[in-house]
Amino acid sequence: MNRNVGGIDRILRIVVGLVLIALAATGSVGWWGWIGVVPLLTGLAGTCPAYKLLGMNTCPLKSKS
Structure with missing residues (x-):
């Protein structure tokens, strides 16, 4: 897959x-806190399916040398 998530993102x-x-995990928020897995x-993979559907890309363009 092509990366579409940039550094700061x-x-x-x-x-x-x-x-x-x-x-x-500490119980400070409800079960919905596990949505943090997404x-x-x-972020770890560097790609976001929603960005792909919306045609977004926060990854900097690679310069051709």
């Missing part, structure tokens, strides 16, 4: 995913 997804999972996985 990836970092934010991973952080938000980890925070939501930690809050769900941004965590998309």
Whole structure:
């Protein structure tokens, strides 16, 4: 798969995913906190199916040398 999630976007997804999972694991939020698995996985993989459907791309263009 082609990457469509850029650097800052990836970092934010991973952080938000980890925070939501930690809050769900400690019981601070309800079961919905486990939805943090989605941004965590998309951040780690570097690709987002929703971005692909919407034609979005936050990954910088690679320059041809």
